[in-house]
Amino acid sequence: MRIVITGASGQLGSELKNLLLDNIEKECYFLDRKQLPLDQIQIIQQILAMYEPDLIIHAGAYTAVDKAEEDQVNADLVNHVSCEEIAQYCHLHGTRLIAISTDYVFDGSSASALKETAETAPINVYGQTKLAGEQAIQKWCPDxxxxxxxxxxxxxxxxxxxxxxRLMDERDKVGVINDQIGSPTYAKDLALAIVKILDSFKWEGGIYHYSNEGEISWYDFAVAIRDFRSFDCEVKPIPTSAYPTPARRPKYSLLDKSKIKDVFAVEVPSWEISLAKMLAEEFKN
Structure with missing residues (x-):
């Protein structure tokens, strides 16, 4: 199987590279923003054609959430229009596609874990462009x-x-938002889930949700980081209103992972276990 991975220098792309680079059953090409500039729409399909992939893992994105509020054109090019180009290529060449999206397609008004069928209503430009990318993919590449x-x-x-x-190593006190609820995702776990899908010998198109298990706030996450690394730093809970940002954030975006677990038998570790693994790896490096 010949696979093209976009966003190769990003967090997920880097983890996929670690897992797939030496895989003799998969011929993988890892394309970063220099090799596949997602904002240069007119050449995307031409570049993809050079590799003739059987499957594309589209992990590249414009992820500067606050910057996107003033850089709407480029955010839309990368998160929406490039997805359309990639999906059109897949439609024309019979190529399969796995694309990464975000919890920011939701408005944060839910009180329970969000299923894939939950209503979308993004509240910032980043979320709007990612939702538009999803819709373009579903139009051209419904599978x-x-x-x-x-x-x-x-x-x-x-x-x-x-x-x-870094901050806890430098400061005696940090303030962290305590009223935005969700669950973190260790990129290595997501990469492993994608490889599990590739190796499952089944393909069932559609939208899936993936994050680590558990329901926490950013404050809870920060306290755990402090405790795991034994930093001597006070973590102070603060409301979103005390830390205004250019882009609004969803208040609640916990994702329901039932579908991906049921369809592809993907195992989802708890956020505590995954955080400990990542910090151990980071400390080792």
């Missing part, structure tokens, strides 16, 4: 697998866990 995820972190790139580790 695609779309995986929505949330609060992604890993030993690679910039993320909440690494930022907290």
């Amino acid at each position: 695609a697998i779309i995986i929505r995820t949330s609060w992604v972190y890993s030993a690679y790139g910039k993320n909440f866990v690494k930022t907290m580790c």
Whole structure:
């Protein structure tokens, strides 16, 4: 199987590279933003044609949530229009597609874990462009697998866990939002879930949800990071209203993972176990 992975230098792309680079059964090509510039729409299909993939894992995205509020054109090009180009390529060439989306397609008004059929109503530009990307994929490539995820972190790139580790090492006190609820996703776990889908010998297109198990706030997450790493730092809970950002965030975006577990027998670790594994790896590096 010949596979193209976009967003190769990102958190998920890096974890997929670790898992698939030496896999003799899969011929994988990892394309970063230089090799596949998602904002240069006119050349996307031409570049994909050079590799003639059997499957594309589209992990590339415009993920600067706050910046997207003022950079709407580029956010839409990368998160929406590039998805349409990739889906059109898959439609024309019979290529299968796995694409990564986000919990930010929801407005955060739910009080229970969100199923794939829950109503979408994004409250920021990032979420709007990602939802538009989902819709373009479903239009051109209805057999695609779309995986929505949330609060992604890993030993690679910039993320909440690494930022907290740095701040807690530098400061005596940090304030962290305590009224946004969801569950983090260790990118390595998501990469393992994708490989599980590839190796399952079945293909059932549609939207799926994946994050680690558990329901927590960013504050809870920060306290756990402090305790795992034994930082001498006070973590102060603060409301969203005390930390305004250009882009609004969903208040509640816990994802229901029942479907991906039932269809592909994917195992979903708890966020505590995954956080401990990531921090151990980060400390080792």
